Amino acid sequence: MDLLNAVVALLNFVVIPATAYGAQLALGALGVTLIYGILRFSNFAHGDTMALGTGFVILVTWWLQSMGVTFGVLPTAFLALPFGIAATAAVVLLTDRSVYRFYRKQRAAPVILVIVSMGVMFVMNGVTRFVIGVDEIRFADGAKFLINANEFKQSTGLAEGLAFKASQAQTIVTAIAVVALLFWFLNKTRTGKSMRAYSDNEDLALLSGINPERVVAVTWIIASGLAVIAGTLYGLDKSFKAFNYFQLLLPIFASAIVGGLGSPLGAIAGGFLIAFSEVGFTYAWKKVATYVLPESLAPDGLAQLLSTDYKFAVSFAILIVVLLFKPTGLFKGKAV
Amino acid sequence: MNMRNILLFAGMALLIVLEGSTTFGGLFGGSWNTALFILNFGLLSAIMALGVNMQWGYAGLFNVGVVGFIALGGLAPVLIATPPVTEVWTTGGVGRLIFALIVGAGVIALAITLNHRLRGKVRLVALCVTLIGGFFLYRALFDPAVEVIEAFNPATNSNLGGLGLPVLLAWPVGAALAAGAAWLIGKTALGLRSDYLAIATLGIGEIIIATLKNEDWLARGVKNVIGIPRPVPYEVDLQSSSGFIEFAARFGADPVVASTIVVKLLYAVLFLVVLLVLITASELALRSPWGRMMRAIRDNEVAAEAMGKNVTGRHLQIFMLGSAVCGLAGAMMVTMDSLHNPGTYNPLRFTFLIWVMVIVGGSGNNWGAMLGGFLISFLWLKVESWGPAGLEYLTSGLDPASPLREHLKDSAAHMRLIALGLVLLLVLRFSPRGLIPEK
Amino acid sequence: EDIKVGVILGFTGPLESITPAMGASAELAMKEVSDSGKLLGGSTVTSVRGDSTCVDAAAATAAAERLVTTDKVSAIMGADCSGVTGAILGNVAVPNGVVMISPSATSPALSTAEDNGLFFRTAPSDARQGEVVTDILKEKGVESIALTYTNNDYGKGLAESIQRNFEAAGGTVTISAAHEDGKADYSAEVGALASAGGDVLVVAGYVDQGGSGIVRAAIDTGAFSTFYFPDGMVGQKLNENFGAELNGSYGAYPGTDSQGAAIFADLASAAGIDPTSAFAPESYDAAALILLSMAAAGSSNSADFAGKVMDVANAPGEKIYPGELGKALDLLAAGTDIDYEGASAVELVGPGESKGNYQEILFADGAYSTVGYR
Amino acid sequence: MIIVEDLHKHFGGFRAVDGASLEIAKGSITGLIGPNGAGKSTLFNVIAGVYKPTSGRVVMDGEDITGLPPHDLFHKGLLRTFQIAHEFSSMTVRENLMMVPARQSGETLWNAWFGRKRIAAEERALAKKADEVLDFLTISHLANERAGNLSGGQKKLLELGRTMMVDAKIVFLDEVGAGVNRTLLNTIGDAIVRLNKERGYTFCVIEHDMDFIGRLCDPVIVMAEGKVLAEGSAAHIMENEAVIEAYLGRGLKNKVKAEVEAESRTHESHGAQPGLGDEAGQGGAA
Amino acid sequence: MSFLAAENMTGGYGAADILHDCTLTVEKGEIAVIVGPNGAGKSTAMKAVFGMLHLRKGHVKLDGEDITGLTPQDRVARGMGFVPQVNNVFPSMSVEENLEMGAFIRKDDFHRTMEQVYDLFPILKEKRRQPAGELSGGQRQQVAVGRALMTQPKLLMLDEPTAGVSPIVMDELFDRIIEVARTGISILMVEQNARQALEIADKGYVLVQGANRYTDTGEALLANPEVRRTFLGG
Numbered sequence A: 001m002d003l004l005n006a007v008v009a010l011l012n013f014v015v016i017p018a019t020a021y022g023a024q025l026a027l028g029a030l031g032v033t034l035i036y037g038i039l040r041f042s043n044f045a046h047g048d049t050m051a052l053g054t055g056f057v058i059l060v061t062w063w064l065q066s067m068g069v070t071f072g073v074l075p076t077a078f079l080a081l082p083f084g085i086a087a088t089a090a091v092v093l094l095t096d097r098s099v100y101r102f103y104r105k106q107r108a109a110p111v112i113l114v115i116v117s118m119g120v121m122f123v124m125n126g127v128t129r130f131v132i133g134v135d136e137i138r139f140a141d142g143a144k145f146l147i148n149a150n151e152f153k154q155s156t157g158l159a160e161g162l163a164f165k166a167s168q169a170q171t172i173v174t175a176i177a178v179v180a181l182l183f184w185f186l187n188k189t190r191t192g193k194s195m196r197a198y199s200d201n202e203d204l205a206l207l208s209g210i211n212p213e214r215v216v217a218v219t220w221i222i223a224s225g226l227a228v229i230a231g232t233l234y235g236l237d238k239s240f241k242a243f244n245y246f247q248l249l250l251p252i253f254a255s256a257i258v259g260g261l262g263s264p265l266g267a268i269a270g271g272f273l274i275a276f277s278e279v280g281f282t283y284a285w286k287k288v289a290t291y292v293l294p295e296s297l298a299p300d301g302l303a304q305l306l307s308t309d310y311k312f313a314v315s316f317a318i319l320i321v322v323l324l325f326k327p328t329g330l331f332k333g334k335a336v
Numbered sequence B: 001m002n003m004r005n006i007l008l009f010a011g012m013a014l015l016i017v018l019e020g021s022t023t024f025g026g027l028f029g030g031s032w033n034t035a036l037f038i039l040n041f042g043l044l045s046a047i048m049a050l051g052v053n054m055q056w057g058y059a060g061l062f063n064v065g066v067v068g069f070i071a072l073g074g075l076a077p078v079l080i081a082t083p084p085v086t087e088v089w090t091t092g093g094v095g096r097l098i099f100a101l102i103v104g105a106g107v108i109a110l111a112i113t114l115n116h117r118l119r120g121k122v123r124l125v126a127l128c129v130t131l132i133g134g135f136f137l138y139r140a141l142f143d144p145a146v147e148v149i150e151a152f153n154p155a156t157n158s159n160l161g162g163l164g165l166p167v168l169l170a171w172p173v174g175a176a177l178a179a180g181a182a183w184l185i186g187k188t189a190l191g192l193r194s195d196y197l198a199i200a201t202l203g204i205g206e207i208i209i210a211t212l213k214n215e216d217w218l219a220r221g222v223k224n225v226i227g228i229p230r231p232v233p234y235e236v237d238l239q240s241s242s243g244f245i246e247f248a249a250r251f252g253a254d255p256v257v258a259s260t261i262v263v264k265l266l267y268a269v270l271f272l273v274v275l276l277v278l279i280t281a282s283e284l285a286l287r288s289p290w291g292r293m294m295r296a297i298r299d300n301e302v303a304a305e306a307m308g309k310n311v312t313g314r315h316l317q318i319f320m321l322g323s324a325v326c327g328l329a330g331a332m333m334v335t336m337d338s339l340h341n342p343g344t345y346n347p348l349r350f351t352f353l354i355w356v357m358v359i360v361g362g363s364g365n366n367w368g369a370m371l372g373g374f375l376i377s378f379l380w381l382k383v384e385s386w387g388p389a390g391l392e393y394l395t396s397g398l399d400p401a402s403p404l405r406e407h408l409k410d411s412a413a414h415m416r417l418i419a420l421g422l423v424l425l426l427v428l429r430f431s432p433r434g435l436i437p438e439k
Numbered sequence C: 001e002d003i004k005v006g007v008i009l010g011f012t013g014p015l016e017s018i019t020p021a022m023g024a025s026a027e028l029a030m031k032e033v034s035d036s037g038k039l040l041g042g043s044t045v046t047s048v049r050g051d052s053t054c055v056d057a058a059a060a061t062a063a064a065e066r067l068v069t070t071d072k073v074s075a076i077m078g079a080d081c082s083g084v085t086g087a088i089l090g091n092v093a094v095p096n097g098v099v100m101i102s103p104s105a106t107s108p109a110l111s112t113a114e115d116n117g118l119f120f121r122t123a124p125s126d127a128r129q130g131e132v133v134t135d136i137l138k139e140k141g142v143e144s145i146a147l148t149y150t151n152n153d154y155g156k157g158l159a160e161s162i163q164r165n166f167e168a169a170g171g172t173v174t175i176s177a178a179h180e181d182g183k184a185d186y187s188a189e190v191g192a193l194a195s196a197g198g199d200v201l202v203v204a205g206y207v208d209q210g211g212s213g214i215v216r217a218a219i220d221t222g223a224f225s226t227f228y229f230p231d232g233m234v235g236q237k238l239n240e241n242f243g244a245e246l247n248g249s250y251g252a253y254p255g256t257d258s259q260g261a262a263i264f265a266d267l268a269s270a271a272g273i274d275p276t277s278a279f280a281p282e283s284y285d286a287a288a289l290i291l292l293s294m295a296a297a298g299s300s301n302s303a304d305f306a307g308k309v310m311d312v313a314n315a316p317g318e319k320i321y322p323g324e325l326g327k328a329l330d331l332l333a334a335g336t337d338i339d340y341e342g343a344s345a346v347e348l349v350g351p352g353e354s355k356g357n358y359q360e361i362l363f364a365d366g367a368y369s370t371v372g373y374r
Numbered sequence D: 001m002i003i004v005e006d007l008h009k010h011f012g013g014f015r016a017v018d019g020a021s022l023e024i025a026k027g028s029i030t031g032l033i034g035p036n037g038a039g040k041s042t043l044f045n046v047i048a049g050v051y052k053p054t055s056g057r058v059v060m061d062g063e064d065i066t067g068l069p070p071h072d073l074f075h076k077g078l079l080r081t082f083q084i085a086h087e088f089s090s091m092t093v094r095e096n097l098m099m100v101p102a103r104q105s106g107e108t109l110w111n112a113w114f115g116r117k118r119i120a121a122e123e124r125a126l127a128k129k130a131d132e133v134l135d136f137l138t139i140s141h142l143a144n145e146r147a148g149n150l151s152g153g154q155k156k157l158l159e160l161g162r163t164m165m166v167d168a169k170i171v172f173l174d175e176v177g178a179g180v181n182r183t184l185l186n187t188i189g190d191a192i193v194r195l196n197k198e199r200g201y202t203f204c205v206i207e208h209d210m211d212f213i214g215r216l217c218d219p220v221i222v223m224a225e226g227k228v229l230a231e232g233s234a235a236h237i238m239e240n241e242a243v244i245e246a247y248l249g250r251g252l253k254n255k256v257k258a259e260v261e262a263e264s265r266t267h268e269s270h271g272a273q274p275g276l277g278d279e280a281g282q283g284g285a286a
Numbered sequence E: 001m002s003f004l005a006a007e008n009m010t011g012g013y014g015a016a017d018i019l020h021d022c023t024l025t026v027e028k029g030e031i032a033v034i035v036g037p038n039g040a041g042k043s044t045a046m047k048a049v050f051g052m053l054h055l056r057k058g059h060v061k062l063d064g065e066d067i068t069g070l071t072p073q074d075r076v077a078r079g080m081g082f083v084p085q086v087n088n089v090f091p092s093m094s095v096e097e098n099l100e101m102g103a104f105i106r107k108d109d110f111h112r113t114m115e116q117v118y119d120l121f122p123i124l125k126e127k128r129r130q131p132a133g134e135l136s137g138g139q140r141q142q143v144a145v146g147r148a149l150m151t152q153p154k155l156l157m158l159d160e161p162t163a164g165v166s167p168i169v170m171d172e173l174f175d176r177i178i179e180v181a182r183t184g185i186s187i188l189m190v191e192q193n194a195r196q197a198l199e200i201a202d203k204g205y206v207l208v209q210g211a212n213r214y215t216d217t218g219e220a221l222l223a224n225p226e227v228r229r230t231f232l233g234g
């Protein structure tokens, strides 16, 4: 029984939250890794693209709700997703036209594009706030829990509860589906392959009759889709706040890079690595230990390796160790 | 330096002079105080940009942990210049702390030796035992020592305090701290390439900052240290000194204004001296065979290695130099603010903004990086007022009561970032390789 | 005369969601005074905003320099975060001799800063709140608490104060864990807090920042069901975000049983400001204090009115509440003493900081309401 | 001079070098030939320290140099060129050459700041030497051109030029001839012989041009599938059936075919010979 | 009317011209070989024909149609295929994907062509799953030529296709080029293995400093002692 309690506690506070968080990071990292893989630069505006896209989704969600449309047990926001993606893709394509294309033609070094994307980030940052404001917004509706902690306790008679939120499940399922789809798209379809070809050797792609502008446009559209999906799922699970999306950028980049830039599978692996090291290494084992160990051995302290103050430090330290052994990430990423 | 570059610098100087002398319809401040503040800030930024440019522009090292080195440098003024907290020394807290740190270092040294001496499975086991056991031993010694130190007067102290030495001494010490950290990092992570090095340095930056934020015994952590001694006189002291009042009167100036300006000028002179030394040294180095070697390494590491250049060694050297310069700037900045505020060190402001300076200015070119430092700091500080003013102008056609105008006005502060972004994009549009590109 | 008052708050950056209400509240007081036409013979008051960014000392200092030297403001209402407040105080306010009243900087270190008598704050110090928290918890019979704080000078200072007081009163603090604001995920923190256990989780954070994130995760995972909310956490947002999920939780934030708070709530609501937004009342009071001291000194020069701030804020004198600034000006003009109570029952003690009156709240039926005063 | 003992280099499961043992005698010009993918370049890379071998040893003048980093090997007098040119593309051609010599006093920061006189003199000497090399390679007009702008063949020349900037003991040349004009290649061959004779350099040369190999090299080592297939004088090797089979081919084949089919060339269409041309023709018509 | 007629091409990368009045023509089904010293402008001329270089003067005609203004992409669509001298593979894509990219503009089933490329270069079949960047120099060159063949162009342009390939593969390659030409496809090729190349060439150009120095049949150029000595290495 106590062993069960220990397992449930671990599931509830480590495994499920870390998996869900990992999936959230992975979804964001997919967008970053795609842009890096095809257009060969680190897109700093990705966090703000997520915010802007989620802003659109929220606006449409509100409108739908005001029309009395809902989506049953699923959040209404899912209905609004296509609109959000379309609007964001339009904005992003416009940005590409007016900003990035110039540098592409110039064959600017990747670092220039990075800085340019910072410029775009600043602008988008402000635009998002103009559109939807700075406040925290909750827009989740539909079923909230698959497993509710209290009900779980009651029905099983365990001392520990187990919670599994619908939004967590949605995120995990989407992340896995999206990564599979993207992997398939890039490696198996003609368009996907032409995108990889373009990223490998632009001149030769031209000589093979690949239309670079089309490749770029498709890349941006997919990236916008990823950004909006990631942003919406994150917002459904936590809440929407423009500033937080910007802050998400660092862990997202960390995930994409440690997984191996340009690799969709790497993005997933990286997301989970970051999430589990953040949650796992600062976990206080006291509770679990009390359940498992005989009373005499139960710890007085928290049995915590490091305090949570250092959770980023720990996850980054792990990331560095991983890179020391796998210098281009878990899945052999690219390096420009 | 060709004509164009001289003009660019002259333009920059003009901007600062305009800021000091005219308001020009609200575009400028019309105050020498803000102008000099911007100048000082620009000088600091230029130094930081020089440091980053050494790493990226000379050697192609993608360091995005800049903020960590600046922060580490910023620690120096606290440790060097603030008065010592004698109580924690006498209660033995410090002694125990130092002992704990020595034990910690010993454990690591032991682990490294074992790593070299042993082979195979034994090595793994021995390493694990040493590191895990060592960690707990260290914590067992360290935690109580810290408790003693932090227990003392938490409102204003709870830290070691400093050595009470002149604050200027903290500048080289800040550089040394940063260089030391860079050595450690370089030894482990410099084998990584491009963005992978970037994320590793980013991580190390975060680790340094997390430490500064949470280790209260070191410098009060997030509780900040204020009132760090300055190398220049205090304005209020000047204002009350009769000599100064006479001096100000000779220029027909108000003593308050005069004092604030004199203080800023003194800082400017100090910073300028440092900047001039650094740029001279950088330029001499860059134009020598050393610079040629660095460019070759940046260009093609494999070939440089095959031509007998020790790429790893050189990378370590330049990484330490660049970081030292950042650390120096960090120490100078804390000295100017007389405030140690770890919460302020966020990567956007102290890593990416510096990168923007380097790229906008022209990476690989010292003068470019310097100019970028001035220009971006000018913008960073000025868009705060330009943004809302611009919006005011744009919406002036709208009906004052219209909800759109209300909404826009409420969001005016966010024009700050939009304005910065737009200017950044414009500059890069017209000189995509930076204002003063590498030849 | 057109008197300019600087309003320096972090309009962009981590506090960007509470600063609009703070700024607007301060400007509400200014408008009230302006409209009354009774300040220094009919002077008007204009607010000049500056962005402190909350985190970037240089940008904040530059903004303050601009306000003081370009716009020539007579006083500064701000700044918000203690770090930038210290920077502005040392680098701009003191050198230029400008009065500065912060509505929200709570760091105890500021109490001892070199301020030449120019710096005041309408926010209570952390030390006082620690006592209040302990009293309430003890009365409820709480024996052990888990503590989490936002990792800045406010959170850390408050957490230390709570821990010291609570332990001195015989309670146990099972864990005191920091959380960074604006981060993506708080599972790790909640995991550690849950493992440490405790009757109540004390969340010394901001309601629209990491604090809410922690509460959300703690409720969802069933880690804690009862919470204690210090001042930064109390706000309308709590009702909106959690509602009935918080039934049974409690907390306290600055306020008195005086009419002040209620009046301010009406006034602010009428002006379209959320009165429950953190530090909005303190902001109103900070601005009002600046203007009333000017009236008391008969001058808009900082050097003249700095000395009057404490007089105006404290007894003896007639009590002044929000919306009565015109009356206060009349009284001052007539040479009568006033005791500004304002929206947050201001009473300045020691080196010019609020003594701190708190109202205790309790969640029932999905919303909190005040159940008592301390 | 160099002894390679049972060297292995595996990439994943693939054995690029699979137990090669060979010896490069002091003062020789050793040729290394073999079909594409035989492992020649990989062998070079292992010897030159770019790759760590999976197993085996490399000995130079009695000293085990296995796994030393390239820059150490350079200091020991081991130089190499790259099959795919590795020029310093953003530097000028002259700078590409001037950066080569080791232990330049200007390469320390201290001298860069305080020893400007000494550096200036050294630089002049270096520049002169670089110009001589450029003259020899017939590209002196490109001295100030960015190396990245050179033509494919010119880059190969620059690769070679770098090895001429210093006194080497042994030089590994990886297909210097590929893409180099044959007339110029002859001159290069002469230079190699001269360096070998006059300065005592040892050479190891990978090349697919058998005329060049035949004229220059003795002995010639043939690699195939990561192993040494044969070794001997050039004339001898060209007679070796196994080598002809794996590497040289019959040479005449296309000529014969060309003649046989010369007649049919005038015909618009031709027989049902399955081949690329066949289908390509259809594609073209479509 | 020649199938390809690039006439009086003059232009370069920056201020200075590399090409001076350079003219190249290829008839249908003909093999034309360009030889010349390093840096003569051979590759530049090829790029100019393919529209990758700004021409100040001159024009390019394909099958009688002026294509001077077309982008390289459009030229691919018109049946031109090109193997550049350097950077001629997609390094991180597998050999097979490289070939597929060659067939990018084709809508029909290209598997038969791929089989034929594998027949021509058997080693590629073995390495079909390996990234092209991990191949040996000569193997890469084979991938590059294979990729261009996949396009099924009407005009095939090869910049030093045999650089770095072993003699046996070179013979095989020239063989196949003859075959290809015989089906009416025009070949324009730069070669430093000039003697072998001129042997199979219908027409040869000697390019020096961006200008035509000699133009003749392959045989005639081979027979010219001056040309042999100065450009073909005796």
Ligand SMILES: Nc1ncnc2c1ncn2[C@@H]1O[C@H](COP(=O)(O)OP(=O)(O)OP(=O)(O)O)[C@@H](O)[C@H]1O
Pocket (backbone or CB within 6 Å): D011, D014, D015, D016, D034, D035, D036, D037, D038, D039, D040, D041, D042, D043, D083, E127, E134, E135, E136, E137, E138, E139, E164
């Ligand atoms: N990094 C690598 N990963 C996997 N396989 C590799 C790698 N490098 C080389 N190989 C393989 O090893 C084999 C030998 O390559 P190598 O470059 O040594 O050949 P080579 O003899 O120099 O051929 P060439 O004459 O074509 O230059 C080739 O089959 C190649 O595919």
Ligand SMILES: Nc1ncnc2c1ncn2[C@@H]1O[C@H](COP(=O)(O)OP(=O)(O)OP(=O)(O)O)[C@@H](O)[C@H]1O
Pocket (backbone or CB within 6 Å): D142, D145, D148, D149, D150, D151, D152, D153, D154, D155, D179, D181, E013, E014, E018, E036, E037, E038, E039, E040, E041, E042, E043, E044, E045, E085
């Ligand atoms: N991108 C470029 N920018 C400037 N100049 C260039 C560039 N590419 C080539 N050149 C110059 O143009 C001239 C001709 O180059 P090209 O590549 O056409 O020569 P090539 O005849 O193909 O020589 P090779 O046989 O060596 O390949 C050379 O002198 C070279 O330096």
Ligand SMILES: [Mg+2]
Pocket (backbone or CB within 6 Å): D040, D041, D042, D083, E136, E137, E138
């Ligand atoms: Mg090779």
Ligand SMILES: [Mg+2]
Pocket (backbone or CB within 6 Å): D151, D152, D153, E042, E043, E044, E085, E159
């Ligand atoms: Mg060429």
